[in-house]
Amino acid sequence: MYGYQLRASFEESTGGTWPLNIGQVYTTLTRLERDGLVQALPESEAGQRPYEITPAGRADLAVWFATPIGRGDRPRDELAIKLALAITTPGVDVAVVVQTQRGATMRALQEFTRLKTTAASAADLPWRLVLDSMVFQAEAEMRWLDHCEASLVRFKPSPPTAAPPAVPLKETEDARPS
Amino acid sequence: MTIIELRQVHRTHGRGAAVVHALRGVSLAVEAGELVAVMGPSGSGKSTLLNLAGGLDRPTQGDVVVDGTVLGTLGRRALAGLRRRRIGYVFQDLNLLPSLTAAENVALPLELDGLGTRAARRLALAALVDVELPEHGARFPDEMSGGQQQRVAIARALVGERRLILADEPTGALDSQTGEAVLRLLRTKVDAGAAGILVTHESRHAAWADRVVFLRDGVVVDTSGPLVAPEDLLKAAS
Numbered sequence: 001m002y003g004y005q006l007r008a009s010f011e012e013s014t015g016g017t018w019p020l021n022i023g024q025v026y027t028t029l030t031r032l033e034r035d036g037l038v039q040a041l042p043e044s045e046a047g048q049r050p051y052e053i054t055p056a057g058r059a060d061l062a063v064w065f066a067t068p069i070g071r072g073d074r075p076r077d078e079l080a081i082k083l084a085l086a087i088t089t090p091g092v093d094v095a096v097v098v099q100t101q102r103g104a105t106m107r108a109l110q111e112f113t114r115l116k117t118t119a120a121s122a123a124d125l126p127w128r129l130v131l132d133s134m135v136f137q138a139e140a141e142m143r144w145l146d147h148c149e150a151s152l153v154r155f156k157p158s159p160p161t162a163a164p165p166a167v168p169l170k171e172t173e174d175a176r177p178s
Numbered sequence: 179m180t181i182i183e184l185r186q187v188h189r190t191h192g193r194g195a196a197v198v199h200a201l202r203g204v205s206l207a208v209e210a211g212e213l214v215a216v217m218g219p220s221g222s223g224k225s226t227l228l229n230l231a232g233g234l235d236r237p238t239q240g241d242v243v244v245d246g247t248v249l250g251t252l253g254r255r256a257l258a259g260l261r262r263r264r265i266g267y268v269f270q271d272l273n274l275l276p277s278l279t280a281a282e283n284v285a286l287p288l289e290l291d292g293l294g295t296r297a298a299r300r301l302a303l304a305a306l307v308d309v310e311l312p313e314h315g316a317r318f319p320d321e322m323s324g325g326q327q328q329r330v331a332i333a334r335a336l337v338g339e340r341r342l343i344l345a346d347e348p349t350g351a352l353d354s355q356t357g358e359a360v361l362r363l364l365r366t367k368v369d370a371g372a373a374g375i376l377v378t379h380e381s382r383h384a385a386w387a388d389r390v391v392f393l394r395d396g397v398v399v400d401t402s403g404p405l406v407a408p409e410d411l412l413k414a415a416s
Contacts, residue, residue, distance in 0.1 A: 109385040
């Protein structure tokens, strides 16, 4: 396969959810070649350079499929950070932040669901599962937002104090006698 | 065309110090071809709203209008007739009468309404074809899966002339795949011209609706529609 085919194949499986830049594809191929995971084949007459996976590449791929993704490998959750900061920042109405986000997440959920109705054939399975992943993530976010709203009602946060703790929590913990 | 409308509906239970405001001034209109989901935590008024919409309960204040008829103006008998002819229900479970076959269950509201057995049966079988259960007319509920039973319930809800379906957690007892098939069917029936109100506490299910109404303590706190396509925005502006 050459670069454009790889990109087309990736986007077909994921329904174009994460569009790939062709430059990114070639940079990755170059890096994989450097690491001995793929090798370049002779250029075709049309000037396209196909690549094939090496045995080392196959082994690496098998490890990738067999290894679960760690929680730490995921990007940090900006929404959780935003809500935590909203509670401690004077003048921010947390309930409004929650409501605004819930509206947006619900609309996204409706949009994913609408897309699902168009992906009903067996050939659409990879793309449908990607959509389902986004549906379940959005649903989890909705549940968490509901939970936040209920918690806000139950525990009215006290107005934030001016001075943040001088000592980071971690050090305090480390200072405890073991 | 508006199929059902709630106008500033209030519902209180009890009186004096023990009064409970289940709904406080809720307005909602559902058009033909529209599915509206109602979400909210337990005790937010979801089921009260559905009972009022279906004429199973009367508002303390405000009006419920179905097909242009204000339910409050009807006597018990007329209300029961309108419910039979105009409104279909799908609940979480206990939808079907266990001693009747699928076709008999679907035909029941038509027969109660005075339609002859043969004509009712013909419409019932057609309704079962619509929900992709053409071979299940002679089966009893306990011979069918949960998902199939809900399909029969949807067929019964929309058999004959009925165009309003009120669903209360219709996927509650089903696994996620079967539940999704039931919602897909509900969506299809609404797209074909019915109006639907779907009560659920799961946003994944509510997402099948055109509009999602969030209830909290008997008040609509938020409404979410689908993203408006740019061309519709232009249409609205011109």
